Amino acid sequence: MAMTAFAGAPTQAEPAPRRQSKIALVLLLPGILYLVLFFIVPLVSLVITSLEAPAPDGSGTFQYAFNWQNYVDSVGTYSTQIFRSFLYALLATVFALLFSYPLAYFIGVKVRKWPLLQSFMLILVIAPFFISFLLRTLAWKTILADEGPIVTSLKALSLLGPQTHITGTPVAVVFGLTYNFIPFMCLPLYTTLERLDIRYLEASSDLYGTPASTFWRVTIPLSLPGIVSGTLLTFIPAAGDYVNASQEFLGGASSSMIGNVIQSNFLVQLNYPAAAALSIVLMLVILIIVGSYVRRAGTDDLL
Amino acid sequence: MRSLPEDPMIRQLVQQIRASQVTRRTMLGGAAASAAALALAACAPIGGAKKLQPAKDISATDKxxxxxxxxxxxxxxxxxxxxxxxxxxxxxxxxxxxxxxxxxxxxxxxxxxxxxxxxxxxxxxxxxxxxxxxxxxxxxxxxxxxxxxxxxxxxxxxxxxxxxxxxxxxxxxxxxQSGFAGLCWNKEKLPKGIKQVSDLWDPALKGRIGVLSEMRDTIGLIMLEQGVDISSKSWGDKEFNAAIAEFKKQVDSGQIRNIKGNSYADDLKNEDTLAAIVWSGDVEGINADIGSDKFGFVIPETGGTLWSxxxxxxxxxxxxxxxxxxxxxxxxxxxxxxxxxxxxxxxxxxxxxxxxxxxxxxxxxxxxxFPNADTFSQVKLFRTLTNAENTRYNSAFEAVGLGA
The missing domain is CATH 3.40.190.10 (Periplasmic binding protein-like II)
Known part of the structure; x- marks a missing residue:
């Protein structure tokens, strides 16, 4: 899909037969209309909004003006939150990968011989989706609460100071992001590892490869498509997530992310230009990061 | 192009369809034009010039x-x-x-x-x-x-x-309905109680304090403690900024754990917060929920806010x-x-x-x-802000809550 857009070397496609069928265009119409209506129009509207200035009558409404200052102001005020969002998203992606890889490997390779067990374990990975993630995040808020089982046990073991807490801290937010995105990481990894041909691993050990070098040189490269799609499916939504970091859930004032800033500007401060400008900045930064990541991972022929 | 079928009816149908097909260029052009039109419609300046007219009342026929x-x-x-x-x-x-x-x-x-x-x-x-x-x-x-x-x-x-x-x-x-914003505390954990806003800033309660996301109530209470009469027109940016500075200090130091609307009740119940700025009627509701008289409510000695x-x-x-x-x-x-x-x-x-x-x-x-005159004397209405003040103060308040 979008991956091809980022692909590095232009692929030498077969020159397509030039005879364009008009029927094909008609068949494309619903898709194009959909994209225009639900992607292009909102995007144009967002760009226009981001350049608006307050109406001079002081009524709190906005009117069109080519006001670049919105970008400068909002990025200047909220640069910490922008940086923090990408840091948290990166941490959550790394942790999700560290947790998901062994899990996906186990399900996709180790229990291959028992298909029933394999399906059962897959269901366990997907099962959380049957409950709204808002509810699950709220449940974590209760579990991690100050008088909850985890904090009290940690305090009893002196692993946590008497005045410290977990909810409302960056730890809780990164934890929540990791928890919520593990299935998105696990499933693409599973699909690539499930197809992993064991004979490659056997060949590697026949050639005196240690388990570690077999893993690094054979298993990881073969599962790279899964790693790339898993990290993208985790990183992109995590960077824009505003639920985990919201104060209603796991976050606090010191851990708010760019999503929370956009929400506040849009719904509370009613500063639509700032919210739109920040949304566009978020979108562009993600596009740049993801674009260079995919290009560097060189997965154009793997996906 | 393929030759047309023999059957005259189908032949005519195919010709009609071909005639009505749009070319790629006209379609893309149309799409772009409608996109631009829709986008402009979506953000055209609305209201302002024309005075809005109330809708026609159909109450007589539609009950x-x-x-x-x-x-x-x-x-x-x-x-x-x-x-x-x-x-x-x-x-x-x-x-x-x-x-x-x-x-x-x-x-x-x-x-x-x-x-x-x-x-x-x-x-x-x-x-x-x-x-x-x-x-x-x-x-x-x-x-x-x-x-x-x-x-x-x-x-x-x-x-x-x-x-x-x-x-x-x-x-x-x-x-x-009207109500007060005042202080609520957990009677079991804080037997000595809370009497004024500065009691919330006690270092022993670090990270266990909640405040309201309603700017007029939280900042109102802080301003009252700083000796400002929030109902009078005499205060302005200087007094407001002093209160915001105090608020920011308490948020940045981690003294204030949460800035929330109605959901503060959950934090009090699970004891993430032990004391908070809350709305008067809710405390009875929380106590009823948990079935005990665990939470107390008091209007701070320096005054509470009154809203309707x-x-x-x-x-x-x-x-x-x-x-x-x-x-x-x-x-x-x-x-x-x-x-x-x-x-x-x-x-x-x-x-x-x-x-x-x-x-x-x-x-x-x-x-x-049914507050008596004595109770009413303890609370103040937050004065009406101009649009410009409202925007400025709201942004300042929100920025603190977002850690900026």
Whole structure:
């Protein structure tokens, strides 16, 4: 899909037969209309909004003006939150990968011989989706609460100071992001590892490869498509997530992310230009990061 | 192009279809043009020049209406029905849809503002919002003028609420309930109690304090403690910034754990917060939920804030008379007392205290429902802000909450 857009070397496609069928265009119409209506129009509207200035009558409404200052102001005020969002998203992606890889490997390779067990374990990975993630995040808020089982046990073991807490801290937010995105990481990894041909691993050990070098040189490269799609499916939504970091859930004032800033500007401060400008900045930064990541991972022929 | 089929009917059909097909260029052109048009329509400056006209009233033929309100703000029985509302429906034949649609003044406004600006129906024939938000709606012409002849019980309105600066004579808004913002604390964990705002900044309570996301209440309480009379027009940026500085200090140091709306109740219950700035009526609700008298409420010694939520009739409502009939009904003292006994907020209806004697004598002297002059002297109304002040102060308050 979008991956091809980022692909590095232009692929030498077969020159397509030039005879364009008009029927094909008609068949494309619903898709194009959909994209225009639900992607292009909102995007144009967002760009226009981001350049608006307050109406001079002081009524709190906005009117069109080519006001670049919105970008400068909002990025200047909220640069910490922008940086923090990408840091948290990166941490959550790394942790999700560290947790998901062994899990996906186990399900996709180790229990291959028992298909029933394999399906059962897959269901366990997907099962959380049957409950709204808002509810699950709220449940974590209760579990991690100050008088909850985890904090009290940690305090009893002196692993946590008497005045410290977990909810409302960056730890809780990164934890929540990791928890919520593990299935998105696990499933693409599973699909690539499930197809992993064991004979490659056997060949590697026949050639005196240690388990570690077999893993690094054979298993990881073969599962790279899964790693790339898993990290993208985790990183992109995590960077824009505003639920985990919201104060209603796991976050606090010191851990708010760019999503929370956009929400506040849009719904509370009613500063639509700032919210739109920040949304566009978020979108562009993600596009740049993801674009260079995919290009560097060189997965154009793997996906 | 393929040769046409033999059958004359199909032949004609195919030719017709070919003729009506659009070329790629016209299609893309059309798509781009409609995209631009839609985008422009979406953000065209709306309202302003033209004065909005109220929708035509069809109450005489359509005996239904929708009332948008906040959670836990109307008497409810065990079957989740609203007894006073049922009685109203029986008495008048008007079917009311009670819609718990308001979670927060700002978010509700964000949801309906586009329809309002076009004078369209927002899916509510009356909605209860807080003073400052009501003031904005009235200024923008988003409300319908009330016909006092249809609300005779308005004569029961408490004199102190008859002439607010945003609506003298109550032509556009009518109070629903009032309440205080004050301090709540966990009696088990803090047996010594909390008496003033500065008690919240006790280092022993670091990270266990919650405040309201309603700027006027949280900053109002801090300003009162700093000796500012929040109801007077004499204060400005200097006083506000001093309070914001104190607020920021407490947030940045981690003293304040949460800045929230109604959901602060969860934090108090699970003891993430041990003391908080809260709304008066909610504390009774929390205690009822957990079935014990665990939480106390006090108006700080330096003063609390007083606010009111008010009915208003949105400009696009077609059921104005039905809504006025409803407002009139809730201004009957017995009805007002029944509601007050449940919601624990200050009723604006004179005579409700008398009526309460029959409903629940223990509540007749409850200071949270029927405050006496002494209690009223402890609280202040937050003065009406200009639009510019409102934007500036709100942004400053929000920025602290976002850690910026």
């Amino acid at each position: 239904t209406m929708t009332w948008a309100n906040w959670a836990l703000y109307l008497d409810q029985n065990d079957q989740k029905q609203y007894p006073t509302l049922l009685a109203f429906e029986k008495e008048t034949g008007i079917q009311v849809k009670y819609d718990i649609a308001v979670d927060d003044n700002n978010s509700y406004y964000a949801k309906v503002k586009d329809q309002l600006a076009l004078g369209q129906d927002i899916g509510a024939d009356t909605v209860c919002l807080t003073d400052w938000m009501v003031s904005r709606w009235i200024n923008l012409g988003y409300t319908q003028k009330l016909d006092h002849a249809k609300i005779p019980n308005l004569s029961n309105l408490a004199p102190r609420l008859q002439n607010p600066d945003f609506d003298p004579g109550r032509n556009y808004s009518v109070p629903w 939520d008010n009915y208003l009739i949105p400009i696009g409502s077609k059921k104005k008379t039905n809504a006025e009939t409803l407002i009139n009904y809730y201004y009957e003292p017995e009805v007002a007392a029944t509601v007050a006994a449940y919601v624990n907020y200050i009723t604006p209806v004179e005579g409700a205290q008398e009526a309460m004697k029959k409903i629940d004598p223990s509540l007749v002297d409850d200071q949270l429902i």
